[in-house]
Amino acid sequence: MQASTEWQQVKTAFKKIWGYDDFRPPQGEIIKSLLDYKDALIVMPTGGGKSICFQLPALLKTGLTLVISPLVALMENQVQELQELKLPAALIHSQLMPQQRRNTLRLVEQNQLRLLYLSPETLLSSPVWSVISQPQVQINGLILDEAHCLVQWGDTFRPAYRRLGAIRATLLKLKPTGTKIAIAAFTATADPDAQAIIKQVLNLKNPQQFLLSPYRSNLELNIKTVCTPRGRQQQLIQFIQPRKNQTGLIYARTRKDCEQLAQWLQTQNYSTVAYHAGLGSDERRKIEKDWLEENVKFVVCSSAFGMGINKSNVRWVAHFQAPFLLSEYIQEVGRAGRDGQPAIALTIISEPTGFFYPEDKQRQNYLKENLQKQYQAANQLIKKLPLRGNIETVSEQFNNSEIALSILHAQGRLIWRDPFHYEIQSKPAKSTLDLNHKAIQQMNQYLKTRQCRWQFLLQAFGFNLDQSFKRCGHCDRCKSPQKS
Template sequence: MYNSDTTSWQEVLAAFKRIWGYDDFRPPQGEIIRSLLEKHDALIVMPTGGGKSICFQLPALLQNGLTLVISPLVALMENQVQELRDRKLPAALLHSELPTWERKKNLQNLEKLRLLYLSPETLLSAPVWEKLCQPQLEINGLILDEAHCLVQWGETFRPAYRRLGAVRPALLKSKPAGTKIAIAAFTATADPKARATIQKVLQLQKPAAFQISPYRQNLHLKVQTIWTPRGRRQGMLKFIQARPHEAGLVYVRTRRDSEELTELLRQKGYATAAYHAGLSPEERRQIEASWLGGKMPFVVCTCAFGMGINKPDVRWVIHYHSPLLLSEYVQEVGRAGRDGKPAEALTLVSEATGWLNPEDKQRREFFAGKMRSQYQEAQAIASKLPTQGEVATVAKQFRDGAIALSLLHSAGQLEWQSPFHYIRHQSGKSCSFGELNAQQQQFQTQMTQYLTTRECRWQFLLQAFGFAKEAAGWRCGHCDNCN
């Protein structure tokens, strides 16, 4: 096992070669691995396909004790754990869809594992938390994979994310004196504000920062204006017809959209499937296997598909509807061209006024209205909450109680005393729910600006994600505005 005083870097490289078959790391993999082995906190922003998982898997395998990997999606956990198990490595996962016997077995075997994958909600469930707090269980690291989910989902969709900063102090209270638990957050997309949020929520301590530009020279970006719903369908069909047998993805925003579009494509003779969060685990795995194995050239999917799934030869991505956030867009187009060969990303958008085709405008207004109502409901709940209490009690008392607590935390009006207990306060740095809503509106406006810009699209993305120096005077030569 690794000890920075006694284990040489050659031994780390030898383990890398033995497990994955590579002779050396790609920059900055080596620096990240060294940082985690030395128990430093870290915040890593690397493009999709940049080899992030190896950066935390190898340190975990080289150390005694358990590394917890917090992951947002079951499919993502299953893919990574299966790859590790295929290499006969000590990894397991816990999620609500596992059979009871398998959950029990994995919990009983924690001392034998090096990597345990689980969601924020599973991490904070009573039986799992109780087991992790046992003094004899050595925990050396906490990894937040796909850390942008903390920013995108933590306020109103997956409020458990906002409680993760209280995990390390709570675990350390149950461990022997001198125990160190490093925290590292990994993502492909985080602008400066998102990075600051991740660092603050996770309570990262002087984190080593690794930020790699999202620019991908082989990825051609295009936005196409369509004038009618029929024109949208035709635009998609024309694009797909011109690329027979190539692997691709069609992203839509809702479950209903995925099912309706899949039916249309099947009628046109395409072998495809709708993928969304409402499918059973068996259905999801079957679709993933068909796509990964080449039996199904493309999938019509919501944002639930593709995160962490390793298919290098995806040649194209269509956004049938544009995402609401730029970070989602970069994540999703990043599924294409991971092998370094040319790939294309097409986004279909209604004409800007919305007079001829109000579809996109209505969609934006629907989500903005939904967000406003969530903030209003949270405000109403917040006025009824005691100044301190327990998450479980609030969640039982109010339907959206956990979301209200999450929003209060985001507004700086609440602190977590533990992952399960809160205390309210009014500090000079707090903001209102109205201000939070305005910030979300700004993120959506940024997406609209990207879709309508006449400038180089890659230049816009570089500036948006904090790479202004690299973006200065930039023209990529492979987006629709530069060609």
Template structure:
């Protein structure tokens, strides 16, 4: 049956009853209902909604109410595992495929795709040959492609993942293998996308007349503040004092590198605190164990890099400290958004060196280091772009050229490359580049030193000019002073 005809059969009372039965809430929070409706109708969507706003329900419910499979592309294993475990605990047909799934389990999952409603995978796993072949099977109905944490598609720098730039070619390629008249909706969800990032997401995913749900990031229960510290020792003391005053309350301390997370955790442990370092270099089991210990309250707080927290659901986080400020504003909003998901008051403090960096050059060096790394990455990719064949296959290029996949992504972001399908490209040589570097990344620097209300600044930065005018939060350090 044509997927869209199926969609029409869902009357709203049935949808709400299913929602109440699975999640137990009396009714949707706006705009959850409207998003569910648009996905059930098979429409493309772009959803920008604050962390803790209940985004996952918006795509899980439509997936569970339709015949066929919905693919959820997600950046982190912890994020996938967390959501899949939650669905399975409710006896709902969901599974995940990623690098940590053993081979026999991958085969089992691929064999029973027709019995699943939700399949979570990373962009890289989606584009492996075994998974792709199975998804292309004509009898397998795929209703939708959900891109969760869609801001990952925009971010350049050392965490950049070239597979994201190929996702726009997925829908047309899959539909070629499906019965005539099949349709597949694409929806992108994120908590942080400024207008330029929204434009990039729409273009890369080739969204067709998407329904847009743009909710500003303001959370009235989250008190933001920035504190200047003068020396590395002063920074540690400020952290320790803050934590001591909040004994027994759940929190997170964000640092920028693996080494920072281990060293700071060791120092705090010496000071008598129960904590541990968390970063992407730990083994899967270790990471799952730390997450579980933190969620259950056995660890009051964790010293973590940005690898921690996305999609991990702990409502009662009372404080978030940035021991080091992130480079991007979008990362900052994601990370402070872990606080106060239960609606109760939470604090978010960022520690920074004084601006000149004379007494403590660490922040300046760190920002410069990350910025330089990004510039080097882009320059290398630009040089390499001239050596690549005008058309070819991405895996072969990645084998032949170090950073070949990144160079292809760079050309795509500059409008100089077309993906014929998710695996084959053509470089459009005649096209002038749009810009010399990819854009869509707001740096955090101006925010840290603003004299405006902090929430007002964030709302403006993310394109909510009108709402920003009407707001003074009254809780941030700027309003308080």
């Protein structure tokens, strides 16, 4: 009876804050898990209501939940929504004015906040860590939002991700006896390999797993091959022309691509704008607002757009260039049709031989070569690093040492004694470069596959298919198997 009464109070709070009568499965189970301080790994499709699953438990507890998020735009969106509801949430990032950061850290010291959003790098910065680690600052949970970024970026681009697994044990030594800190990782995309890496790096303890299929029966998937840059532009126009009055998104891979494509579309009399991480905060907010309110029907954007932005009636998504990874692809196409109504996704690729139109092949080769160079440089540097050390001291002595330490950790040859002190161990190295190349190859296989595209995706992400699921009936392969 007691448990039933407590759960009714949880649902009452949910209704009061967000206005919903009940949870969508498995939101209730996830919330119970975090309220009970249990670790969890949650893989839920885009638009599945992930943020509520960690926001509500944080708001119902005294003390602070740290939400580690990869992008400033994502943090700003979620915190703005919470603050508009008069809820005790804040964020810290490098673009804030010093006075704003000081005010937020003062609130943390006084246990006035329930949710604090920040990047891995900011969490591990000296000013923030010195406050977070104070004995009187009550920490209840560590949430890794968009946890696939740990896998995609943790080795060579954002090495701070690889140090997150040492945070809980270190904080518990500094907090009062009996303190509990739960860790939960949330993402829309993680195949079995990625799930294993997330659990290992974060040191999750017997995590409860909530793994939901990304399948959407209302979302049609299409790939079109073109042989010239002009053909790529024409294919895009053919796709968006009949849908110009519907809400959509066009993804390009770089800031420059976004800018150039938006400018070209404007010359074709389309009202659109480029969005990427290089824009200022105010400019990004304005574009998001214009798109959400449908003053602008579609935006030309990098992968920075869409994370945490809640819009259910997106009818189409176009990839002007294919993502490098399936996890990126399923995140981005998953922004269409969240209302359950019919939606369509198109990815335009240059012909695979690269003989007539080498752009995509060159782009991918550049990525592979760059990865190879980073690993080679790191492996040379590893020979010079002390076997034990402090990351700040080592970083001052050796350029790119953070990446070298991260690669060592990924190879199983290094442990973090705490988030700042490492120890190199004499173990045979696991080849993490092969994992990256495997992920790129998997995307290539998807683009070329002759089987049902949804079937390919579900198998890739580790979901057992029902025997009846041979053809989805709403991808280009099922509709016309012989076409490319």
